[in-house]
Amino acid sequence: MSNTNNAKKYWKENIRYLSVLLIIWFLVSYGCGILFREELNQFRLGGxxxxxxxxxxxxxxxxxxxxxxxxxxxxxxxxxxGYDEK
Incomplete structure (x- = not known):
């Protein structure tokens, strides 16, 4: 029972990490590249x-x-x- 409970906690935390990282990637790729393009174009990077x-x-x-x-x-x-390789 404890092993199943640990597995559920592990995957819940894994999904939370994935969600946060994908939101960051979405904001950078879609937000900065498309939605906030006009505001960001006021600045230059490498010309x-x-x-x-x-x-x-x-x-x-x-x-x-x-x-x-x-x-x-x-x-x-x-x-x-406890899922790491030993």
Whole structure:
């Protein structure tokens, strides 16, 4: 019974991590690249308007960073619930 309860807690926490990370990625890729483009285009990064940069490069960089954040979070979660490799 305890093992099943731990598995449910593990997946609930995993889904919460995924939800937060996907919301961040959505805000960066869709929000910064499309919705807030005009406001961000007032600034420049590397000679390009910031809204354009987020649409072309920034969302990709953020996605890769979020992958590493997810790996780190899952390693901690695995250790917390005893699913880590020994």
């Amino acid at each position: 390009f308007k910031l809204g354009f940069w987020f649409a072309q490069q920034g969302s990709i960089y953020v996605f890769v960073i979020l992958i590493f954040v997810y790996v780190r979070l899952m390693n901690k979660l695995d250790k917390k619930y």
